[in-house]
Amino acid sequence: MTVATLEPTERSRRADQDAADAVAAADAGPLLKAAGISHFYGARAGCENVSLELRSGEVLGIVGESGSGKTTLLNCLAARLRPASGQLAYRLTTGRTVDVYGLSEAERRRLTRTDWGFVHQNPRDGLRMAVSAGANVGERLMAVGARHYGDIRDQVTDWLTRVEMDLERMDDLPSTFSGGMQQRVQIARNLVSQPRLVFMDEPTGGLDVSVQARLLDLLRGLTNDLGLAAVIVTHDLAVARLLSHRLMVMRQGRVVEHGLTDQVLDDPQDAYSQLLVSSVLQT
Amino acid sequence: MEDAPRLDVRGLAKSFVLHTQGGVTLDVFRDLDLQVFAGECVALQGPSGSGKSSLIRLLYGNYVSAAGEILVRHNGQMVDVAAADPHVVLDVRRRTMGYVSQFLRVIPRVPALQVVAEPLRARGVPQATAEAEAGEMLAQFNIPKALWSLAPATFSGGEQQRVNLARGFIIDYPVLLLDEPTASLDAANRDVVVAMIRQAIRRGAAIIGIFHDSTVRDAVASRIVDVTSLGAAA
Numbered sequence: 471m472t473v474a475t476l477e478p479t480e481r482s483r484r485a486d487q488d489a490a491d492a493v494a495a496a497d498a499g500p501l502l503k504a505a506g507i508s509h510f511y512g513a514r515a516g517c518e519n520v521s522l523e524l525r526s527g528e529v530l531g532i533v534g535e536s537g538s539g540k541t542t543l544l545n546c547l548a549a550r551l552r553p554a555s556g557q558l559a560y561r562l563t564t565g566r567t568v569d570v571y572g573l574s575e576a577e578r579r580r581l582t583r584t585d586w587g588f589v590h591q592n593p594r595d596g597l598r599m600a601v602s603a604g605a606n607v608g609e610r611l612m613a614v615g616a617r618h619y620g621d622i623r624d625q626v627t628d629w630l631t632r633v634e635m636d637l638e639r640m641d642d643l644p645s646t647f648s649g650g651m652q653q654r655v656q657i658a659r660n661l662v663s664q665p666r667l668v669f670m671d672e673p674t675g676g677l678d679v680s681v682q683a684r685l686l687d688l689l690r691g692l693t694n695d696l697g698l699a700a701v702i703v704t705h706d707l708a709v710a711r712l713l714s715h716r717l718m719v720m721r722q723g724r725v726v727e728h729g730l731t732d733q734v735l736d737d738p739q740d741a742y743s744q745l746l747v748s749s750v751l752q753t
Numbered sequence: 754m755e756d757a758p759r760l761d762v763r764g765l766a767k768s769f770v771l772h773t774q775g776g777v778t779l780d781v782f783r784d785l786d787l788q789v790f791a792g793e794c795v796a797l798q799g800p801s802g803s804g805k806s807s808l809i810r811l812l813y814g815n816y817v818s819a820a821g822e823i824l825v826r827h828n829g830q831m832v833d834v835a836a837a838d839p840h841v842v843l844d845v846r847r848r849t850m851g852y853v854s855q856f857l858r859v860i861p862r863v864p865a866l867q868v869v870a871e872p873l874r875a876r877g878v879p880q881a882t883a884e885a886e887a888g889e890m891l892a893q894f895n896i897p898k899a900l901w902s903l904a905p906a907t908f909s910g911g912e913q914q915r916v917n918l919a920r921g922f923i924i925d926y927p928v929l930l931l932d933e934p935t936a937s938l939d940a941a942n943r944d945v946v947v948a949m950i951r952q953a954i955r956r957g958a959a960i961i962g963i964f965h966d967s968t969v970r971d972a973v974a975s976r977i978v979d980v981t982s983l984g985a986a987a
């Protein structure tokens with residue numbers, strides 16, 4: 471049995487490239503930075519004093535029991551909710567950083583449309599039920615300026631294929647689809663315009679495991695190749711493990727643990743995190 | 754040989770506080786010191802439960818230490834894995850430190866070739882190059898070409914372990930952590946792993962491994978250390 475090696479030139483070229491990448495990565499800084507975010511429903515806290523940073527290409531997972539404030543936090547991070555207190559900074563493609571809560575309504579809408587995607591827990595909240603699946607995806611491209619009909623159609627079929635939708639159903643209304651199919655259309659709609667950041671609330675909820683696996687692979691590819699960043703709320707620790715780099719555990723509106731995903735799952739420090747991890751079947 | 758260690762562990766302690774079991778504290782070790790230089794392979798030894806795997810996981814940032822420093826030479830500087838930001842630890846894992854565990858853990862439907870190519874992809878190597886190198890690796894570990902396009906979920910234990918090894922060896926990591934890499938392999942494949950480890954040592958990798966198989970251990974280890982002698986068994 472022989473042990474072949476790569477050409478040394480290939481290795482050394484890569485070492486140079488690596489050094490360059492390392493410098494570039496260190497320079498980039500956070501894409502999104504949240505500080506001290508709290509939101510209340512009356513006297514009750516939805517989420518309390520949450521701070522975090524997210525870089526390009528990075529996936530942050532948020533887990534925690536029902537009612538722990540995950541959706542509330544996600545809405546605050548995506549500027550769909552204006553929290554009672556806290557700051558949110560976002561770095562634009564130009565390199566300039568904006569105070570998201572300080573933007574005017576119009577500026578914020580422009581930013582969220584061009585740079586961000588948001589996948590809702592319930593696909594009905596993220597789709598227009600009165601237009602076809604294809605139009606749901608295509609209108610996102612038009613919203614960011616695409617005009618050429620042929621291009622739009624090609625990209626729509628490409629994305630529906632990537633989420634494994636049957637293209638024969640493309641002209642049907644989402645209201646005639648199963649929950650899992652609706653979810654896939656919603657995901658295609660949010661990724662087709664190549665956002666820099668997506669927020670996802672239980673994206674794999676209604677999906678069978680096979681489609682779920684394909685979706686995880688798709689997202690992994692986008693984060694590796696295009697530097698897509700994502701914040702993903704999930705109750706599924708196996709999904710969190712495979713997809714997210716960092717993991718946040720929430721309980722009663724507060725972050726009780728935050729660290730590398732495998733560390734939080736394999737050696738949880740907080741009592742509640744330990745309970746959460748020990749109460750699911752290990753994967 | 755370089756005079757500074759690649760890995761410098763000082764006063765490391767590990768304990769587990771089991772909140773779900775009445776808050777019992779399990780002390781594994783404390784005051785553990787270990788230095789590993791380029792071009793050597795340290796084999797960890799010690800009774801079952803003495804903390805060999807825990808030590809490897811601490812080095813990789815997978816476990817949280819109770820005290821101490823884990824200094825790793827990364828991009829020309831010593832980085833303390835025990836205290837660094839998660840994104841720094843991730844960068845250390847991408848470029849400096851590889852880890853081969855006993856079991857493969859991957860996204861279900863992804864083909865073996867992609868699984869092996871992934872560490873290169875995560876470093877920005879183009880798909881075609883990464884796949885070509887992944888193919889070479891799989892071939893070295895004797896995975897038949899017919900399996901490359903299949904997801905490893907249905908592979909035998911030994912095949913999965915070899916995919917795992919191919920993934921761990923596809924990058925020439927300066928520091929390599931191995932937790933029983935030959936546990937489910939037959940003799941012929943064990944020899945391949947031995948050859949790969951020796952090659953990594955020759956190119957100057959610093960290796961820390963757990964090898965229950967004494968043939969493998971004797972073939973690769975430059976030093977054997979008992980974890981119970983590295984520090985105080987707490």
Ligand SMILES: Nc1ncnc2c1ncn2[C@@H]1O[C@H](COP(=O)(O)OP(=O)(O)OP(=O)(O)O)[C@@H](O)[C@H]1O
Nearest residue numbers: 511515516534535536537538539540541542543591
């Ligand atoms: N619009 C609202 N008005 C009043 N209370 C709300 C509102 N939305 C959420 N809450 C409360 O805030 C808390 C956090 O809710 P949130 O939806 O953020 O939880 P979650 O972690 O997403 O839960 P789940 O996993 O069930 O989706 C809950 O106690 C919830 O009842």
Ligand SMILES: Nc1ncnc2c1ncn2[C@@H]1O[C@H](COP(=O)(O)OP(=O)(O)OP(=O)(O)O)[C@@H](O)[C@H]1O
Nearest residue numbers: 736737769781799800801802803804805806807808
């Ligand atoms: N994640 C964990 N949570 C709680 N206790 C743990 C965890 N990991 C390891 N331990 C405990 O720490 C001690 C050391 O375990 P470790 O796996 O490091 O031993 P080892 O030396 O690798 O043993 P073996 O030779 O059997 O693999 C054991 O008592 C084990 O039960």
Ligand SMILES: [Mg+2]
Nearest residue numbers: 540541542591
């Ligand atoms: Mg929710």
Ligand SMILES: [Mg+2]
Nearest residue numbers: 805806807963
């Ligand atoms: Mg062990």
